[in-house]
């Protein structure tokens with residue numbers, strides 16, 4: 377667990393059931409000031425439910441939920457929390473500048489319009505009716521609304537889905553800036569490279585339970601494997617039987633290998649094929665670790 381930073385929000389043993397579906401099952405999660413926590417999990421794992429509990433939009437059936445030490449539905453928690461959810465509910469007859477003015481008016485010390493425009497990339501959009509914006513532009517407006525109250529807790533539920541690379545990187549820059557200013561950010565995403573780029577802390581959940589949590593490096597360490605790639609004429613099935621090789625397959629002229637430890641396999645490859653070239657070795661990424669963890673749901677938390 378990250379330490380040294382104040383806990384801003386917490387789920388403790390939180391459970392939530394919808395009819396026959398146990399969406400959250402005793403989940404513990406702490407969000408710390410100045411850190412991005414990325415909540416990862418397959419579709420239906422319970423991520424949005426956790427976010428909705430923190431926002432006070434749903435009540436837990438059991439366990440405790442607190443934001444700044446208070447119930448999420450309290451005024452202090454609501455005014456100190458910004459959120460970007462999967463559905464926005466913005467009155468779409470308004471212009472972007474009008475929506476922003478409306479939401480800014482809720483807060484005592486809102487961020488300036490110029491800051492919101494710069495952080496969310498809204499240049500040239502303030503006069504446009506919200507309903508005429510592209511999906512990606514609407515997401516940027518939603519981000520501006522989430523941050524305009526200078527939230528100490530920012531919940532972003534799949535914020536960059538459908539955004540182009542530039543817009544996505546704009547949101548990443550803004551998140552880094554907010555975190556550097558001390559906000560706690562909860563980010564749910566299916567883009568694992570996004571979690572890899574932003575998260576100080578990663579929590580992987582499955583069927584409403586915590587599977588593993590820790591730094592990106594700690595989660596990656598669940599999978600020690602290396603990926604080896606080279607152009608070689610060696611027979612993939614034969615290589616797959618070498619000691620320490622988990623998997624080998626041919627992809628055109630490429631041989632792709634997954635190995636427990638790279639060096640002995642690389643030595644043997646070079647010895648077996650003196651015309652082998654374009655050799656690359658990569659460590660497992662967060663995506664490999666995520667797949668491994670969610671394939672073996674009984675695995676203990678880190």
Ligand SMILES: Nc1ncnc2c1ncn2[C@@H]1O[C@H](COP(=O)(O)OP(=O)(O)OP(=O)(O)O)[C@@H](O)[C@H]1O
Nearest residue numbers: 394397398399417418419420421422423424425426
């Ligand atoms: N209002 C609801 N009524 C009934 N079941 C629901 C409701 N909301 C969520 N669920 C169920 O609860 C489980 C968790 O849903 P949740 O939306 O929290 O998952 P998620 O991890 O956010 O998924 P995704 O990645 O698809 O957004 C799912 O099985 C979902 O079908």
